[in-house]
Amino acid sequence: MNRRDFIQSVSAASAVALSQGAFAQAPAPAKSKSDDLNVGIIGCGEQGRVLITSALPIPGIKFRAVCDIWEYSQQYAKGYLKKSGHDVNVYEDYRDMIAKEKGLDAVIVATPDWMHAEIANAWLESGKHVYCEKEMSNSLEKARSMVLTQRKTGKLLQIGHQRRSNPRYIHAIDRLIREANILGRVTHAYGQWNRSVADALGWPKKYAMDQTKLDKYGYVSMEQFRNWRWYKKYGGGPIVDLGSHQIDLFSWIWGCNPSAIVAMGGADYYKGREWFDNVMTIYEFNTPEGVNRAYYQVLTTTKRGGFYEQFMGVNGALTISEVSARGDTVEREAHAPSWDEYAKKGWLKPVKEAIKPTTTRNVAVDVRVTAEAGKWPLPIELLKPAHQPHLENFFDAVRGRAKLNCPPEVAFETAVAVLKANDAVVAGRRIEFKPEEFKV
Amino acid sequence: MTSGVPPLHRFAHEVMTTVFEVVVAGQEETYARQAAAAMFREIDRLEGLLSRFQPCSDIAQLNRLKPGESLRVCLEAFECLQLAAQVYADTGGTFDVTVGPLMNLMRDAKGNWQRITDAELAAARATVGMERLVLNPQDFTVTIRPAAGPDPSACVEVDLGAVGKGYALDKAAEILADWEIPDVLLHSGTSSVLALGNGGEAAGCPAGKRGWPLGVAGDWSREAGFDTVLLSGAALSGSGTEVKGQHVLDPRTGRPAANHLAAWAIAPSAAMSDALSTAFMVMTTAEVNSYCRSRVEVAALVVERRRGLLRMLGDKVIATPAFAARAVPPSERNLLRSE
Numbered sequence: 001m002n003r004r005d006f007i008q009s010v011s012a013a014s015a016v017a018l019s020q021g022a023f024a025q026a027p028a029p030a031k032s033k034s035d036d037l038n039v040g041i042i043g044c045g046e047q048g049r050v051l052i053t054s055a056l057p058i059p060g061i062k063f064r065a066v067c068d069i070w071e072y073s074q075q076y077a078k079g080y081l082k083k084s085g086h087d088v089n090v091y092e093d094y095r096d097m098i099a100k101e102k103g104l105d106a107v108i109v110a111t112p113d114w115m116h117a118e119i120a121n122a123w124l125e126s127g128k129h130v131y132c133e134k135e136m137s138n139s140l141e142k143a144r145s146m147v148l149t150q151r152k153t154g155k156l157l158q159i160g161h162q163r164r165s166n167p168r169y170i171h172a173i174d175r176l177i178r179e180a181n182i183l184g185r186v187t188h189a190y191g192q193w194n195r196s197v198a199d200a201l202g203w204p205k206k207y208a209m210d211q212t213k214l215d216k217y218g219y220v221s222m223e224q225f226r227n228w229r230w231y232k233k234y235g236g237g238p239i240v241d242l243g244s245h246q247i248d249l250f251s252w253i254w255g256c257n258p259s260a261i262v263a264m265g266g267a268d269y270y271k272g273r274e275w276f277d278n279v280m281t282i283y284e285f286n287t288p289e290g291v292n293r294a295y296y297q298v299l300t301t302t303k304r305g306g307f308y309e310q311f312m313g314v315n316g317a318l319t320i321s322e323v324s325a326r327g328d329t330v331e332r333e334a335h336a337p338s339w340d341e342y343a344k345k346g347w348l349k350p351v352k353e354a355i356k357p358t359t360t361r362n363v364a365v366d367v368r369v370t371a372e373a374g375k376w377p378l379p380i381e382l383l384k385p386a387h388q389p390h391l392e393n394f395f396d397a398v399r400g401r402a403k404l405n406c407p408p409e410v411a412f413e414t415a416v417a418v419l420k421a422n423d424a425v426v427a428g429r430r431i432e433f434k435p436e437e438f439k440v
Numbered sequence: 441m442t443s444g445v446p447p448l449h450r451f452a453h454e455v456m457t458t459v460f461e462v463v464v465a466g467q468e469e470t471y472a473r474q475a476a477a478a479m480f481r482e483i484d485r486l487e488g489l490l491s492r493f494q495p496c497s498d499i500a501q502l503n504r505l506k507p508g509e510s511l512r513v514c515l516e517a518f519e520c521l522q523l524a525a526q527v528y529a530d531t532g533g534t535f536d537v538t539v540g541p542l543m544n545l546m547r548d549a550k551g552n553w554q555r556i557t558d559a560e561l562a563a564a565r566a567t568v569g570m571e572r573l574v575l576n577p578q579d580f581t582v583t584i585r586p587a588a589g590p591d592p593s594a595c596v597e598v599d600l601g602a603v604g605k606g607y608a609l610d611k612a613a614e615i616l617a618d619w620e621i622p623d624v625l626l627h628s629g630t631s632s633v634l635a636l637g638n639g640g641e642a643a644g645c646p647a648g649k650r651g652w653p654l655g656v657a658g659d660w661s662r663e664a665g666f667d668t669v670l671l672s673g674a675a676l677s678g679s680g681t682e683v684k685g686q687h688v689l690d691p692r693t694g695r696p697a698a699n700h701l702a703a704w705a706i707a708p709s710a711a712m713s714d715a716l717s718t719a720f721m722v723m724t725t726a727e728v729n730s731y732c733r734s735r736v737e738v739a740a741l742v743v744e745r746r747r748g749l750l751r752m753l754g755d756k757v758i759a760t761p762a763f764a765a766r767a768v769p770p771s772e773r774n775l776l777r778s779e
Contacts, residue, residue: 046481053489057512072618084515084580202474204619324495381495383504385488 037395040065040104042094042119043111044077047133051108051160052077054387056084058395065101067091069217070225072207094119098126106156106398108391109133112228113235114218117142120157121149129156131394135244136408136415138236143415147408147440158394158404159411161248163322165390171380172320173252173311176330176347182339183313183330186253189294191246193238193307197269197300201226230273237275238298239265239421245322246309247421248414250283250294253311257438258294258417259286261431263424269301277301281421296421320378322386329375339376349377413438448642451476456487456605458629462612463652465623465639475619479612486611489516490604492597499598507586507593518580520600520607520711521573527715528570531731534722535715536691538568540597543689553696561694567594568691602631606677606714609634613710625652626710631678632717634710635671645670656704656741675710677717679703680743688721697722699745706739716740 037060041048044066055061063086066077074090081088091097106129109120113135120132124146136143136159150157163169176182200223208222219225220233228234229241236244251257265279278301283294308321315336321327330348332339343350351374382389396402416438424431449472452461460483464472492499498517505511513521524537545564547553566589573596574583586592600607605628613634616624623637635652639645644653651672669676679688680702688697705716720728720740728740 049485053514056514059512080515085578199473199477202471202478204475205471206620207618383495383501385496 035060035399036062037105037398038062038064038103039106039108040067040088040097040101041077041108041110042067042097042123043109043115043133044068044073045070045110048073048077048108048110049080050385051110051131051133051387051391052080054385055108055391055395056086057384057388058392061395062086063088064104065089065091065097067094067097069093069213070207070209072204094122098122104128106131106395113138113240114142114228114233117146120146124149124153124155124157127153127155129394129398131158131160131391133160134411134414135236135240135418136411138232138234138240138419140416140419143412144440147412150408156394156397156404157408158390158397159406159408160387160390161245161406161411161414162387162390163245163249164252164405164410165393166322166382166386167389168320168324168328168378168380168382169249171347172318172378173249176342177253177311177313177318178255180342180347182316182336182342182348183311183318184315184336185289185292186311186313187292188312189250189253189292189310190312191243191249191294191296191309192298192305193242193246194297194299194303194305195238195242196303200230200270200273227273230270230275232274235275236419237279237422238277238300239279239281239296240418242307243279243281243296243298243421244414244418246307247283247294247296247418248411249309250285250296251413251417254285254287254292256285256287257413257433257435258283259433260284261417261420261424261433262429263421264428265421265425276422276425279421279425281424283417324378324381328378330378332374332376343376346379349379351376409440412440446640446642448639449473449476451480453480453483455480455483456491456608456628457493458605460608460612460626460628462616463625463639463643464621465637465643467621467623471619472621475616475621478619479615482611482615483608486516486604486608489514490520490600490607492599499600502582502584502598503595505584505595507584507595510581510583512579512581515580516607516611517600518575518577518582520603521575521582521598522577523607523711524600524603524715525570525573525575527712527719531716531719531723532727533569533692534690534727535719536568536570537598537600537603538570538572538596539689539691540599541567541594542691542694546689546694563589563591565589565694567591567596572596573598602628602677602714602718603711605629606632606675606710606712609675609710628710632675632710632714633671633677634675636673638672669706671706674706674708674737675713676704676706677710677713679717679721688718690722692722699724699742701743701745703728703743704741708737712738
């Protein structure tokens with residue numbers, strides 16, 4: 001018996017032992033079949049796998065079909081889903097899948113960005129609801145076509161800016177910042193996503209696709225297929241891959257789109273990659289309160305500080321990250337009105353106030369010592385995988401019980417703001433946004 | 441570089457509060473590095489699913505359930521729990537991933553053993569044990585049973601600990617198999633090592649043999665008469681008192697495990713060897729002996745507190761497939777033998 005056989009036999013043996021009552025079995029939960037949704041996924045690479053894992057715990061979700069042009073990803077998805085109790089049909093070409101999978105209720109699209117519009121539009125046209133990863137597209141024209149197709153077909157299209165469904169972000173932004181206005185005017189925002197230096201992705205030799213197949217699906221080479229995020233044909237580069245999630249928050253906070261942008265960056269470290277490996281950008285927001293600015297950076301040569309966002313207002317600053325250990329507090333400025341009422345309501349966790357303003361004894365005049373702001377932790381923790389609430393929101397909307405948290409119009413506005421950062425790097429000057437650019 | 445000996449490539453990655461390392465033999469450096477990167481991405485992903493410290497993980501979610509509640513967990517968490525349940529059942533409850541509350545009661549933050557009353561001990565013991573988890577392989581749900589003691593509403597505290605790390609090694613090995621890298625050594629911070637294929641001359645493998653030489657027996661190697669095993673197609677895990685002091689608790693009694701000073705287990709998977717090395721610390725020598733006798737694929741080495749060292753095998757060489765498929769003469773089936 002080799003290792004793999006052994007491991008399988010242990011799993012099988014314990015499954016038998018367990019089901020035969022080595023531990024009493026839980027009664028099969030009685031659930032209504034009417035809630036079951038038949039789901040397919042197109043694109044089973046790294047992000048597709050995250051979405052599969054995040055969708056499987058949602059009650060009633062039945063994966064029926066998977067699609068990927070790469071045999072390695074097909075096998076992974078099929079095998080993972082089979083072991084998880086979902087038997088799926090496997091497709092290489094999404095058109096073939098549309099032709100044969102008439103019984104699906106919804107599909108998830110997690111392909112490289114450049115294929116989002118074509119695939120999502122085709123599924124919408126075929127009458128299915130679609131959850132499509134962000135960025136909508138690396139081309140605004142294609143992104144626009146998704147908004148139009150959704151409108152025309154009336155099917156649901158959720159774009160994968162998953163912070164829009166994260167209860168921590170909803171609490172921080174909708175309740176604390178927008179409703180309670182605890183930060184006062186948020187004059188500045190900051191976001192960053194820094195990652196360590198990393199090699200180009202490789203592939204197992206035996207799974208290399210031949211050139212005929214690569215040509216058929218529009219990829220120049222296996223190297224470009226695996227590292228599509230770095231090439232202009234297929235993606236938008238790190239500012240889009242990573243920055244999009246966080247730049248999306250700026251317009252959420254201020255309730256409007258940016259009015260201007262400046263940016264610097266370049267393909268400065270990695271040889272042979274097209275997209276900018278570092279981008280630093282400043283957005284200007286012309287809000288009813290006045291001009292507010294947001295700074296964002298994405299670095300791919302250092303992980304210093306990781307990823308988080310900060311919203312800085314005259315009365316305090318809120319630091320948050322999708323991973324709460326990286327950001328989860330609101331700092332109160334000493335002069336701000338009391339936050340005790342929010343603590344009483346459970347909107348913030350109460351803390352002891354830090355140092356009060358005081359006087360020094362040995363000088364003639366009172367000297368105000370800057371009080372260290374008290375740090376108030378956020379009271380809400382996300383208790384599931386980060387993508388699960390956004391998928392739940394989508395599936396609830398498919399069942400007619402919720403409104404989408406990120407419909408295509410919202411995601412389109414973000415795409416306009418984010419893709420412009422690359423344009424601004426190239427232009428090397430301030431670029432103004434026209435309000436109509438954000439409209440479809 | 442010694443001429444004629446192909447070099448080994450080593451890559452390390454910090455994850456699961458330790459440093460994982462992979463040593464690759466017989467591959468071109470760039471290919472090996474890309475495969476290692478793919479493997480480390482998989483281990484990062486598993487950490488997110490299995491770590492009790494990450495509030496979104498299935499294990500953290502499980503630990504928040506109230507008795508009577510159920511959770512649908514992912515395949516990976518279910519497989520780890522299933523293996524943990526299997527080893528728990530097969531080793532008389534000496535390996536228990538739910539033992540946390542008992543551990544916290546018995547030992548303070550610095551790890552010193554506490555004086556507690558029998559009643560306190562009994563109450564804590566009633567909150568632990570794999571019986572508290574009902575695993576349903578049909579729908580991957582885990583249901584929490586009420587505790588049998590005075591507080592039926594007590595939550596469980598599942599900590600996959602080393603089993604999670606061992607499982608990550610096994611999953612990483614699957615990725616390397618996809619990459620057709622057969623000769624590789626993987627470890628999770630040295631407590632568990634998975635050795636596949638042949639390390640060859642560069643890894644110190646003796647001429648004419650196949651495998652990876654691994655240090656074993658620690659401070660007792662002189663008494664054991666060997667300090668190395670040659671491993672291939674199997675995993676080796678060690679558990680002992682020499683590093684962290686007397687740190688293993690007997691889940692059956694709540695008291696410090698008193699039988700062995702150290703234990704090593706060899707098994708076909710790292711998740712299994714990890715679980716077993718802990719169990720072998722706790723079990724009596726007779727129990728370890730009996731466990732190994734019925735499983736030719738498992739070997740043990742234990743250092744007895746009283747009688748000195750027990751040897752694992754007559755020779756120092758364990759090589760697979762010879763190891764797994766070896767026809768063991770009846771006299772050698774007793775893998776544990778008193779010195």
